[in-house]
Amino acid sequence: xxxxxxxxxxxxxxxxxxxxxxxxxxxxxxxxxxxxxxxxxxxxxxxxxxxxxxxxxxxxxxxxxxxxxxxxxxxxxxxxxxxxxxxxxxxxxxxxxxxxxxxxxxxxxxxxxxxxxxxxxxxxxxxxxxxxxxxxxxxxxxxxxxxxxxxxxxxxxxxxxxxxxxxxxxxxxxxxxxxxxxxxxxxxxxxxxxxxxxxxxxxxxxxxxxxxxxxxxxxxxxxxxxxxxxxxxxxxxxxxxxxxxxxxxxxxxxxxxxxxxxxxxxxxxxxxxxxxxxxxxxxxxxxxxxxxxxxxxxxxxxxxxxxxxxxxxxxxxxxxxxxxxxxxxxxxxxxxxxxxxxxxxxxxxxxxxxxxxxxxxxxxxxxxxxxxxxxxxxxxxxxxxxxxxxxxxxxxxxxxxxxxxxxxxxxxxxxxxxxxxxxxxxxxxxxxxxxxxxxxxxxxxxxxxxxxxxxxxxxxxxxxxxxxxxxxxxxxxxxxxxxxxxxxxxxxxxxxxxxxxxxxxxxxxxxxxxxxxxxxxxxxxxxxxxxxxxxxxxxxxxxxx
Numbered sequence: 350x351x352x353x354x355x356x357x358x359x360x361x362x363x364x365x366x367x368x369x370x371x372x373x374x375x376x377x378x379x380x381x382x383x384x385x386x387x388x389x390x391x392x393x394x395x396x397x398x399x400x401x402x403x404x405x406x407x408x409x410x411x412x413x414x415x416x417x418x419x420x421x422x423x424x425x426x427x428x429x430x431x432x433x434x435x436x437x438x439x440x441x442x443x444x445x446x447x448x449x450x451x452x453x454x455x456x457x458x459x460x461x462x463x464x465x466x467x468x469x470x471x472x473x474x475x476x477x478x479x480x481x482x483x484x485x486x487x488x489x490x491x492x493x494x495x496x497x498x499x500x501x502x503x504x505x506x507x508x509x510x511x512x513x514x515x516x517x518x519x520x521x522x523x524x525x526x527x528x529x530x531x532x533x534x535x536x537x538x539x540x541x542x543x544x545x546x547x548x549x550x551x552x553x554x555x556x557x558x559x560x561x562x563x564x565x566x567x568x569x570x571x572x573x574x575x576x577x578x579x580x581x582x583x584x585x586x587x588x589x590x591x592x593x594x595x596x597x598x599x600x601x602x603x604x605x606x607x608x609x610x611x612x613x614x615x616x617x618x619x620x621x622x623x624x625x626x627x628x629x630x631x632x633x634x635x636x637x638x639x640x641x642x643x644x645x646x647x648x649x650x651x652x653x654x655x656x657x658x659x660x661x662x663x664x665x666x667x668x669x670x671x672x673x674x675x676x677x678x679x680x681x682x683x684x685x686x687x688x689x690x691x692x693x694x695x696x697x698x699x700x701x702x703x704x705x706x707x708x709x710x711x712x713x714x715x716x717x718x719x720x721x722x723x724x725x726x727x728x729x730x731x732x733x734x735x736x737x738x739x740x741x742x743x744x745x746x747x748x749x750x751x752x753x754x755x756x757x758x759x760x761x762x763x764x765x766x767x768x769x770x771x772x773x774x775x776x777x778x779x780x781x782x783x784x785x786x787x788x789x790x791x792x793x794x795x796x797x798x799x800x801x802x803x804x805x806x807x808x809x810x811x812x813x814x815x816x817x818x819x820x821x822x823x824x825x826x827x828x829x830x831x832x833x834x835x836x837x838x839x840x841x842x843x844x845x846x847x848x849x850x851x852x853x854x855x856x857x858x859x860x861x862x863x864x865x866x867x868x869x870x871x872x873x874x875x876x877x878x879x880x881x882x883x884x885x886x887x888x889x890x891x892x893x894x
Contacts, residue, residue, distance in 0.1 A: 360549075363502030367548055370468075370495030376752070377488040397437040397653055404441025409448045417442040418582040418600055426586075426593035426680045432660045435596045440603060440649040440656075443575070446543065447642040468494025481754055524561045526569045526612060533573020543578035547571065547641060554633035564622035565615045568640055572608040575644065579604055593680075595663035602659060607648030675737050679744045687753045691760055694745055698764050699821050701737050702771040702884075704730065706814045709774055709877060712781035713807045716870070717800045719789050727782055734775045738768055763887045767821070770880040770887075777873045784870050793866065802846055806874045809835050809842075813881045820888050832885040839878035846871050 408417040418439055425435045471491030478484045523529060537546045550570060553560070560567045579601040586597035615621055626636040652659070677700055678693040708730045715723050745761050753761070787793070813835045816828040850867055 359502055363499045364549070366495055366499035366502060370492045370499055373488055373492035373495065377485045377492060397433075397656055400434050400437030401441035401444070401649060401653060404438035404443075405445040406441075408442040408445025417445070418579075418597070422582055422586050422593045422596045422682055425596045426590045426682065432592060432595055432599070432663065433656055436599050436603075436656045436659050437653065439596070439600045440653060443604070443645040444642075444649055446578075447638070447645050465494050465498045467491065468498060470494070522561075524563060524566060526566075526616060529561065529566060529569035530573040530576070530608065530612065533570035534577040535573075537574040537577025538580040543574040546574045546577070547637070550574075551634040551637050554637055557633075564620055564627075565618075567637065568615055568622060569612065571637060571641055572611055572644065575604045576601070576608055591667060591669055593682075595660075595667050598663050598667060599659045602662065603648070603652060606652070607644065610648070610651070611644055675733060676740050676744075679740065681744075681747065684747055684751060687748055687751055687757050690744075690748045691753075691757055691764075694741060694748065694764055695760075695821055697737070697741050697744075698767055698771070699818055701734060701741065701768070702774070702814065702817070704737075705734055705771045705774040705778065706810070708734070709778040709781065710807060710811060712778045712785065713803065713874075716781055716785045716788070717803055719785065721785060721789055724782060724786075727778065731775055731779055734772070738772055741768060759891055763891050766887045767884045770884050773880045774877055777877050780873050781870070784866050787866055795867070799846075799850075799867070802842070803870070803874070806839060806842060806871075809839055810874065810877055810881070813839075813878060817881055817884050820885060826889060829885045829889050832882055836878045836882040839875055843871050843875040 404417060404421070421430065421435050421438050421442070425432065430438075467490045471487045471489065471494055474487030475484045475491065476487075478487060523532070533546065537543050550567060554567065560570060579597070582597040582600050586594045618624070622636065622640075626640060630636045630639055676697055678697040680693065683690040683693060708727060711723060712727060715721070715727075742765070745764055749758065749761055788795075813832055816832050816835075819825040820828050820832075847868055850864070850871075
């Protein structure tokens with residue numbers, strides 16, 4: 350009995366070590382390749398096979414279909430990926446995740462003792478290295494080593510279970526395919542890792558422990574793990590937008606339909622394991638790993654032509670619901686991939702800047718036309734801008750609290766500064782609204798030449814912001830020179846306009862009460878140009894560091 354308790358402790362300890370090693374490996378590989386993932390995921394082509402390939406590639410790299418699917422759900426929720434693209438990538442993720450089982454199956458070839466040394470090598474690289482990238486590589490190696498050490502622990506514990514007649518009898522008596530499938534789904538849902546459950550199954554067959562008295566029995570459990578792994582994505586979609594919930598539902602539907610199809614095949618062909626897998630592969634652990642791969646590859650090939658059907662079915666089951674949101678691109682599910690989260694934050698910051706500049710543009714036009722009918726709309730827009738600003742700042746704080754690189758921190762800092770400058774643009778818009786009220790209420794008139802000058806400043810600010818957008822979104826740093834030139838032109842124009850205004854005052858061509866409004870208005874528009882110039886400086890500092 351004591352041996353059994355120790356074996357259970359060893360099994361749980363091995364599983365814990367596996368999950369830790371798995372987490373260390375996937376997180377640090379993702380960190381190494383996060384900038385690449387951003388480019389890969391942005392290639393959201395309509396070609397379903399390219400999308401399947403992207404999903405498989407990313408999952409094979411980060412070793413977690415759950416992480417990839419959660420990322421995809423986040424992209425759908427952020428509006429940068431549609432359901433068609435998401436469905437294809439989810440199918441690809443299911444193929445990519447089979448790499449984990451293949452790695453685990455390597456344990457049967459007695460290479461664990463050699464690979465386990467990577468845990469020692471990796472942690473020392475991490476401790477002694479000075480560069481962030483080298484430290485991360487060290488943790489990747491350590492994660493691989495820990496995984497294989499954990500496999501050894503679980504295999505040793507299974508050897509004890511093999512000696513227990515009671516346990517063997519219980520496992521041999523579970524023959525109902527539905528119960529076996531539900532067992533695999535339930536355990537995977539609780540552990541939230543199909544890789545961990547598949548690892549235990551491989552460890553069991555590796556020491557000769559069998560489930561049920563039919564060759565296919567253990568394969569039903571493997572099918573169940575594919576359903577259970579959907580729980581992570583389902584949980585991640587709670588509280589998300591309607592399309593994000595649909596994406597997670599599609600993930601579930603794909604695995605359920607695939608499992609039911611294979612279940613029928615296995616019931617019709619009760620000797621599939623012995624007729625196919627055992628003939629092709631001598632090692633029992635390799636047979637399980639290959640079945641896992643076969644299931645996901647075949648399911649994808651069968652269903653990839655029916656992506657639109659999955660999308661329509663998800664829309665039928667989850668109806669559209671009007672969900673008011675302030676931000677467009679931000680999604681907390683992407684926080685696990687800081688580089689991608691930062692990319693979304695950049696887009697959201699530019700969107701906020703666009704709203705601030707459009708509001709400023711509207712207030713300038715209203716001033717020229719002495720129009721107060723837009724006042725309520727402008728106040729509403731300014732309120733929304735402040736709300737979105739707070740949401741972006743809160744999001745950036747959450748990104749910073751994770752494991753980010755020094756370069757990521759510099760970008761986050763630059764975004765904070767840029768947000769502050771865009772808020773200043775919104776405040777200038779608010780000032781313009783006040784000037785319009787003052788001019789209208791006091792029946793102050795400006796000459797057509799003054800209005801034309803204000804229009805020229807308005808166009809210069811619009812051109813300046815278009816350059817800022819290209820710099821922030823596409824890294825077109827050559828445009829910084831253009832921003833500087835426009836800013837200098839605005840400065841010169843301000844000096845000229847104020848000098849001309851003072852001359853008109855002296856000549857008695859302008860009323861003194863217009864002076865305060867005019868000088869403050871021109872100075873505010875010049876400040877608007879300054880703040881756009883500050884953003885260009887901030888972006889240039891990132892590029893030069």
